[in-house]
Amino acid sequence: MFAIKSAECEQRLQVCLFCDLELPVKDLQDHSEVCGSRTELCRDCGRYVTLKLLNEHTSTCPGLRADQSLLRTPED
Ligand SMILES: [Zn+2]
Ligand SMILES: [Zn+2]
Secondary structure: OOOOOHHHHHHOEEEOOOOOOEEEHHHHHHHHHHHOOOEEEOOOOOOEEEHHHHHHHHHHOHHHHOOOOOOOOOOO
């Protein structure tokens, strides 16, 4: 029998949620901070949203509600 060392867990590859890159678990946290801070243009509302907020944004995106109301909500 082979004992699984805990160090192997850190070497295990996990897919980044934001760019689908495979990274060792120990590196993924740092990578996610940087990777998730990149911005992507939301095509529904035309705003730039950080990748880590994109999932959340899609549920609150004002662009998706544009068909319900043509009124624009003031930002400031
Ligand atoms: Zn990434
Ligand atoms: Zn949007």
